[in-house]
Amino acid sequence: MRGAAGYALTAAVVLLAGCGGPAAEAPADRPPSPSSSPSTPATPTPADPTSSPTTTEEPRPAPVGADDFRVGRAEAVVRHLAGTIGPRHGTSPAFARAVRWVDAELAGLGYRVEQQRFRAPGGVSWGVPVPAGxxxxxxxxxxxFDPARPHLVVGAHLDTVPQAPGAEDNASGVGVLLAAAHAAAQRRTRLPVVWVAFGAEEPRGPTDDDHHYGSRAYVAAMTGRERTAMQGMVSLDRVGVGATVPVGSAGASDPVQQSLLEAARRARVAALPEAESRSSDHWSFVRDGLPAARLGSTSYAAYHSPDDVPxxxxxxxxxxxGRIVLAWLSPSG
Structure with missing residues (x-):
């Protein structure tokens, strides 16, 4: 019995050992634990060296047109120049004040502004002595702006005779100039525009050479390439009186006058052609062989007097x- 019992015990131990061995192994196809075997990171796709970054083009400005003129801006200029500053002959402290104000107005619109200085002689202006300066x-x-490339010039004289506040002569012209410059600042014109407020236009003597000093200085400073590039000039002089707009040519007629008359037609404005019109700054251009014409010149009782008020x-x-000016500048013309 003792031998049989020992055999039985030995057999039981063998059976238990046989059952326990295979159960301790993990199956061969079990996936590894994430913590025990890190995954391989994905390889990034290299950027194409020939590709360029996306750019956004600025929208092209809308074209300027007659309907963009805001007359309230022109009226405000007339009130300031004639009402606040008053008489401002071309070498006076009041004129210097007007220069600073116009300079600031144009600079505030984003234009590059320069002051072109020149000497004006002393003399007698409409019966009143004026000093040189x-x-x-x-x-x-x-x-x-490139002055050697095609462009236009719009000008208006800023000075007055000594005794006149100069609302019509010529705060009206400067007012239209500044209001038109405001409209054109953020819009597209058919050609770049130079805006000029001329000094010392008013007479300082009896002859043709005794006035228009500022525009004559401007023309004298133009280079040959600039003269070739300038496609037309318009002088705004006494533009706030009347029911039709005079369009003056220094001769019988000229292309700038005709283009202004056509602009008036497009702007639906009554305009009247005038010949032999030379008493404004456009004459300095024409007499030097450059294309120019004038808007304005209707007669009025307060001309060159203290009564020339706003x-x-x-x-x-x-x-x-103003509508004619912007129609003339419009690329839609």
Missing amino acids: TSVNVVATPRG AVVDRAQLQRT
Whole structure:
């Protein structure tokens, strides 16, 4: 019995050992634990060295047109120049004040502004002695302007005779100039525009050579390439009186006058052609062989007098003139 019992015990131990061995192994196809075997990171796709970053083009400005003129801006200029500053002959402290103000207005619109200084002689201006001194043209150009490339000039004289506040002669012209410059600042014109507020236009003597000093200085400073590039000039002079807009040519007629008359037609403004019109700054250009014409010149009772105050200027006539200017500058013409 003892031998049989020992055999049985031995057999039981063998059976238990046989059952326990295979159960302790993990199956061969079980996936490894994430913590015990890290995964291989994905390889990034290299950037294409020939590709370029995406760029967004700035939208092209809308074209300027007659409907963009805001007459209230022109009226405000008339009130400031004639009402606040008052008489401002071309070498006076009041004129210097007007220069600073116009300079700041144009610079505030984003134009590049320069002051072109020149000497004006002493003399007698409409019966009143005026001293010699330095006068100034305020010249504003758009950013990136190249004077050797085709462009236009719009000008208006800033000075007055000594005794006149100069609402019509010529705060009206400067008012239309600044309001038109405001409209054109953020819009597209058919050619770049130079805006000029001329000094010392008013007479300092009896002859043709005794006035228009500022525009003559401007023309004298033009280079040969600039003269070739300038496609036309318009002088805004006494543009706030009347029911039709005079369009003056220094001769019988000229292409600039005709283009202004066509602009008036497009702007739906009544305009009247005038021949032999030479009593404004456009004459300095024409007499030197450059294309130019004038808007304005209707006669009025307060001319060159203390009565030339803002009340003389007609809002509707400023509007008519401004519409012609912007139609002339418009690429849609």
